[in-house]
Amino acid sequence: MSITPTALSNQPAHHILSVLVQNRPGVLARVAGLFARRGYNIFSLAVAPTEDPDLSRITIVVDVESAPLEQIVKQLFKLVDVVKISELDPRRSVExxxxxxxxxxxxxxxxxxxxxxxxxxxxxxxxxxxxxxxxxxxxxxxxxxxxxxxxxxxxxxxxxxxxxxxxxxxxxxxxxxxxxxxx
Amino acid sequence: MSEKITGAQALIRALEKEKVDTIFGLPGGCILPAYDPLLSSPIRHILVRHEQGAGHMAEGYAHVTGRPGVAMVTSGPAATNMVTPLCDAYMDSIPMVCITGQVSTTAIGTDAFQECDTVGITRSVTKHNELIMSPDEIPLMVRQAFHIATTGRPGPVLLDLPKDVLQNSMTWHWPTDEEVVESLPGYKPTMKGHPRMIKEAARLILEAKQPVLYVGGGVLKARAAEALLELAEMVDAPVVTTLMARGAIPDDHPLCIGMPGMHGNATAVTAMQKSDLLVTLGARFDDRITGKVDAFAPDAKIIHVDIDPAEQGKVRRPDVPIVGDCRLVIEEIVKALKDMLQGGAVKPDISAWKSRVSGWQEQFPLHYAAAEPGDALKPQYCLEQLRDNSPEGTILCSGVGQHQMWSSQYWNFKEPYTWVNSGGLGTMGFSIPAAIGAKVGRPDRTVWAVDGDGCFQMTAQELVTASVERIPIKVAVLNNSYLGMVRQWQEMFYEERYSEVYLSPEVPDFVKWAEAMGCVGIRVESPEEVQPAIEKANSIDDRSVVVEFRVDASEKVFPMIPAGQSNDDILLHPDQCSVREYLR
The missing domain is CATH 3.30.70.1150 (ACT-like. Chain A, domain 2)
Incomplete structure (x- = not known):
């Protein structure tokens, strides 16, 4: 995982993944580990429990050039603790x-x-x-x-x-x- | 009815409830509590000599039975020794449950004796893993582990159990199937293929002029061999079976054209290259199959059936992706084809394609130069003799390297689940422990492990386990005193500059070593000795046998597609190069 220094938000193409996970120990490590292992870059990441205390939401901004998004999403979804993944279109989401x-x-x-x-x-x-x-x-x-x-x-x-x-x-x-x- | 028992008792009881009949393991400090209730359990425990052996035995057991293999070891170094088999099982989608001890919850994070971050270390080599922090969680966690290991794309699951969690008491309860499913809201494998995609697949099959069925290990995992046979015969198309799928269709079936890939036969490789439709069933376009991806089967449309959605489009974009269980999907495709044919659709005439394929088979059989009198033994000859002189239903295991490729090439696989090898990870030393596990799973079968001298020296000590536990296996060591496959690459791609590949012609003495481990040891140096040695080995069933074949070190595996090159540039055996032009 590497963090790029330039401001990504000025570039039109970035992907926001909103990942709903079970609120359990080690989930963030699983998600972060998967990005590292498969060679994907995370630009930014925010995690907190949701309205349902059993679930947390991880908001991941993906460096679009690092890998095809489809593979990232599919690999993420294979994690047993991942319940739902939505890709948020920057034009149709509030950030x-x-x-x-x-x-x-x-x-x-x-x-x-x-x-x-x-x-x-x-x-x-x-x-x-x-x-x-x-x-x-x-x-x-x-x-x-x-x-x-x-x-x-x-x-x-x-x-x-x-x-x-x-x-x-x-x-x-x-x-x-x-x-x-x-x- | 709230019965209080210890976490350790709950663990063993849960394993019994999951119908575990055998655990491969080795005890130690943190897992000690779990070994006590094992004394009064009907579960058989097989005491290994190295934890890696326990893992590969569990894999071998799972390979031949389809049931999850179970390994149990302690914390720290035992857990790290388990990393290789876990990764091996992960790469080859082998159902396996591994139980590791851990330091007490109060000591976690303190760098206690034999502490390591087992779930952290094994996260990327397991389908799932869990550190269990309370004995009350044990039954559900065990049920989850078996559920996850055996459903969807199978794989290894690890449960890490701190010592105090095993020692403390809990109230026994056994979760229902519904509770297990509810507890895993993020785990719902897709079993049934999409009906529209299945129709589309059937349509493409009925349009194809040069179809090939590309069959991978997923077909075996889905117990889909029967369905595959029906589809193959209906489509009447050539079938290739990858290294992980050998035996999915009998090698002597007229449609089976054998193994494709880096050391696949020229017909299987070329049929895929020239195909206009690859019906991909439980295979994953591994680099050992595709060679240079851009040049792989350039004119083929792709139907890709796989239970793992992440395999769709990972390497090659499919025209028809179907996520689902291979058996169910194949059955649906067969049904769709029948419907279409009844509805007036016409099967295309593919006889020209089939005669082209059989032409290649005639021109390019597997080939090696037979030994002249006085020459060293040919390893391929040893394998042919082993094949022809072993009883029906023999299970063949192999390590990794030249001997593995020759085994896959020269064996005649007649039924599924008779071939056990390390495909994805390529783990040297796999064969002996895997063969022991296979023999435990199928005690009625003869189990031969084909090994190289390099592989043998990595895990041979498990033959002591085989002797003590009375698990008689047979080992054929193809001893060429080299790390043979590495030698082959150095000869072909490094200008014969042999660097660190020469082992030793004198030590170890494999016969004495075998005898020291309680086995019968036989050395074979000339062709006349081969068959008698194999017959002798096959006649001994009260102990393991090691037959050392002193083979020609200069022998190479052909055909070969050098890594990263196009499958069109397949290197044939030098004797076949003169007819290369027929490979069109």
Whole structure:
């Protein structure tokens, strides 16, 4: 498994796999091990339990050039703990990601970063004499832009969560949701 | 009725409930608790001399019986010794359940004595594995293990049992089939093929002018030999059986054209190359079959029947993918063909194709240059004699290398489940333990292990197990004092620069070694001695026999397709090169 340094989200072609697994010890190792063993690259990965405590959802963004997606999906599905795999079309899904960044900045220029953070609707998490820590939640593309602008000031540390995603509700599903029957 | 028993008792009872009759194993610290209730169990335990042997024995047992082989060993080094057989079983889809001891749950992660991350180490060589953290989980986990190992695409499953989990008490309960299925929401093998795809397959079969049935090990796993015969005779097409499928259709059946691949016969290789339809049944387009993939069977449409969806399109994109159990799918295809023929469809005339194929068979039989008086013994001759002088129903096992290819080439397989070998992983040393396992599974059969001198020296100590446990097998060691297949590659592709392939002509003394292990040892050096030695070996049934054949080291396996090259560039035996042009 390798992580590519360039921002993938700016490229149109990437695959998001939403993998529903049994919430059991070692499942993440099985999934990660399969990617490594079969020579596939993971770009980002996020894991957490779902509304059903027996199940977890692993959201994997796959480096599209590393291997044919079909093989990845089929091999993944052979894992006994994998219950369901959906490939999310980026155009038909909502994607979110969280970023926290610490920027080195002199007190007199701090206002510029604060302003930038406000424009992006981010949050100020901590302020020091020569540094400021901010957070931003949003679409990966928005985070890319924000990161690029912060870079001009000097990023000390930065962490992104990797994206989580769900299918967009179509109109029909939205209306059903109003009646209290999402999905 | 809540009966309290220990985890160890639950484990053995669960194995009994799964109808396990034999465990191949070797005890040690962490698995000790499980060995105590074994004393009062009807399950036979076979005490091996090395844990790898236990694994291969379980595989051999599974190969010939179709029932899962069971191996039980302790933690740490025992578990790591099991990695090779697990990987072997995984590559060849052999149903197997392996039980390993583990350090107590309180010691896991502390680098305790004989601790290793068994589930981590074996994750990529098992179909599934589990670390059991509570004795209450044992019955369900055992049931899951047998269910997963034997259904879908079979494979090895490992259960790792910490010592305290075996020692602590639990309340016995035996889960129902429904509970097992419900507990595995992500495991639902597809058995029935898609009806539309089956119709499409039948349509393609009725259009094909040059069809070949490409039969792999999946046909044997699905117990589909009978169905295959019906399909083959209905389509009236040549059938190739891969290394894993030898015996799926009798070699002497007029439609059977033998083994394709790197050391396949020229007819099987060429028929696939020239075919316009490969009816692929439980085979996986392995690189040893396809050669250079881009040049493989370029004009063939592909029907691909496999129970593993991931095999569809992995190597070659099929025109008609059918995910399902080979037996069920073949039966459905036969039915669809019958319906179409009754509905007025006409079987194409493929007689021109068949006469072309039989022309190749006449021109390119398997061939070796017979020994002149005074020459060293030819290994192929030894195998022909073994074939012709062994009783009906003999089970043949082999190690990996030249002797394996000659065994597959020269044996006459008459029925399924009489050929046990390591195909995918190519595990040297497989044959002796696998033959012991096969003999345990089929005590009524004669079991011959064909081995090389290199392979023999990897696992020969299991003949001690065979002697002590009274499991009489027969071993033919084709001793050419070399790692023969490596030697062949160095001769052909490394300008005869022989690097580290010469073993020794003097040591070990195979006869003395056999005798030291409680076997009869026989040495054969000349052609006249071959048949009497085999007859003598076949007449001894109270102990194992090792026959050492001192064979010609310069003999090579032909035909051969060099790795990565096109099957069109098959290298024939030098004596056949003059008629090469017929191979069109």
């Amino acid at each position: 979110r990601e969280l970023m926290i960044a610490t920027v080195r900045i002199a007190a007199e220029e701090r206002g510029q970063v604060v302003e930038l953070t406000n424009i992006f609707e981010g949050k100020i998490l901590a302020v020091g004499v020569e540094a400021i820590t901010v957070s931003l939640e949003g679409s990966p593309e928005k985070l890319d832009d924000f990161e690029e602008l912060l870079r001009g000031y000097g990023i000390v540390e930065l962490q992104r969560t990797g994206r989580v995603a769900l299918p967009k509700l179509d109109k029909e599903a939205r209306l059903r949701a109003v009646r209290g029957k999402a999905s």
